[in-house]
Amino acid sequence: MDERAVKAAVLVIGDEVLSGRTQDVNIRQIAEFLSPLGITLGEARVVSDVQADIVEALNALRARWDYVFTTGGIGPTHDDITADAVAAAFGRPIDVREDALAILREWYAKSGTELTPARLRMARIPEGASLITNPVTGAPGFQIGNVFVLAGVPKIARGMLEDIVHRLEGGAVTFAIAVRIEGAREGDLAEALGQIAQDFPACSIGSYPWFEELPDGGFKRGVELVARGADESLLGAVKVRLQSLAS
Amino acid sequence: MDERAVKAAVLVIGDEVLSGRTQDVNIRQIAEFLSPLGITLGEARVVSDVQADIVEALNALRARWDYVFTTGGIGPTHDDITADAVAAAFGRPIDVREDALAILREWYAKSGTELTPARLRMARIPEGASLITNPVTGAPGFQIGNVFVLAGVPKIARGMLEDIVHRLEGGAVTFAIAVRIEGAREGDLAEALGQIAQDFPACSIGSYPWFEELPDGGFKRGVELVARGADESLLGAVKVRLQSLAS
Numbered sequence: 001m002d003e004r005a006v007k008a009a010v011l012v013i014g015d016e017v018l019s020g021r022t023q024d025v026n027i028r029q030i031a032e033f034l035s036p037l038g039i040t041l042g043e044a045r046v047v048s049d050v051q052a053d054i055v056e057a058l059n060a061l062r063a064r065w066d067y068v069f070t071t072g073g074i075g076p077t078h079d080d081i082t083a084d085a086v087a088a089a090f091g092r093p094i095d096v097r098e099d100a101l102a103i104l105r106e107w108y109a110k111s112g113t114e115l116t117p118a119r120l121r122m123a124r125i126p127e128g129a130s131l132i133t134n135p136v137t138g139a140p141g142f143q144i145g146n147v148f149v150l151a152g153v154p155k156i157a158r159g160m161l162e163d164i165v166h167r168l169e170g171g172a173v174t175f176a177i178a179v180r181i182e183g184a185r186e187g188d189l190a191e192a193l194g195q196i197a198q199d200f201p202a203c204s205i206g207s208y209p210w211f212e213e214l215p216d217g218g219f220k221r222g223v224e225l226v227a228r229g230a231d232e233s234l235l236g237a238v239k240v241r242l243q244s245l246a247s
Numbered sequence: 248m249d250e251r252a253v254k255a256a257v258l259v260i261g262d263e264v265l266s267g268r269t270q271d272v273n274i275r276q277i278a279e280f281l282s283p284l285g286i287t288l289g290e291a292r293v294v295s296d297v298q299a300d301i302v303e304a305l306n307a308l309r310a311r312w313d314y315v316f317t318t319g320g321i322g323p324t325h326d327d328i329t330a331d332a333v334a335a336a337f338g339r340p341i342d343v344r345e346d347a348l349a350i351l352r353e354w355y356a357k358s359g360t361e362l363t364p365a366r367l368r369m370a371r372i373p374e375g376a377s378l379i380t381n382p383v384t385g386a387p388g389f390q391i392g393n394v395f396v397l398a399g400v401p402k403i404a405r406g407m408l409e410d411i412v413h414r415l416e417g418g419a420v421t422f423a424i425a426v427r428i429e430g431a432r433e434g435d436l437a438e439a440l441g442q443i444a445q446d447f448p449a450c451s452i453g454s455y456p457w458f459e460e461l462p463d464g465g466f467k468r469g470v471e472l473v474a475r476g477a478d479e480s481l482l483g484a485v486k487v488r489l490q491s492l493a494s
Contacts, residue, residue, distance in 0.1 A: 116438065153457070187363055
């Protein structure tokens, strides 16, 4: 019950997210994957495909958080610079590595795919890193220190997370309960809600207004109240108090 | 044609995004709104509802980028701490301000809503900030220096962006073209693509693999190639070269 909080960060690497062209879903996917392991996200960043920016963000995040998960930039094309940036952040040499190459050879042999020089780039792994299995397209991710380097394609990132679950040491699992109050407005609940938050300092309580457009042009509104904490029975008591706000 | 690049950052404030409970859509929405104005996103961060974290991130971002847009944490509940955090980041006092209060009074009078002490919190504005109109729910956002403080609800954030469009000074507008090659694999295109990127150094060219699951359990794959730049005629030439990769 008195376990240490374990916190992680996500570093999304990619111009395509910053341009608005691609909707990132990896922050959410990684948060949902980590939560039952007793690991919560403390921060996320999105940076562009520029080595200096990746290095700076990665070094800041890995110093502060227990784990860092990067997504994107580990493919075979000219704009895939994550592996080199991670090596630079750690001050490690990087080159094509035999273990990664063997995986690519075996994978491509099965599908009759040619191991082009471009594909060889995907066997470039920083010295001292351990590989992460990619069950979707073969080319591995890697772990170096507390940093896990994953693919950007959500399906591949998800497959890689499955491979590293046993390398992660979680803390106290955080549970959440939610109470949805239709028709409520935050301003009407705020005082009573603030009192509940004060009465349960061990829980973190958030209030999120929502608006839903109706077919007739009008809209429905309400508030979603969410409480989080490590103690499920305490959360049960909080839930009762939150539900009382609906009346 | 030789205008300076204008770059912005987004700071998403909210435990609900880091917990994975809420899918952020404001990064993408703001990127898409800024792009035609000649402003591109250089970075985005998501931080939790902790004042020290907000202050640190905001001060880093506003020093580095031309503009910063924050979303979230400006409602009436106890977990809405953005206005105070922004005031702290700028070292400015903050209190209920008459101009903001007048807006709330008028708005709530129309709808017969009571101006509770909790709602008064939404009139707390840092000294020297200028207000941003909220056409959806009344409570204003604000601008201080190069920082624009917006609501987290996407519909409200969008309405606030419309109000500040004339306060933003853009640079060269970046255009984008995209070529979608069904059935292609990045590794097969990578060398030719790298050559095209070298031939057009004024454009930034990205390659994004995609996978689509089919009803029969199989999947379709392909690559989306995207080129960006300020010169539309150059992008036309790039597009022809990218299309040639499909054959």
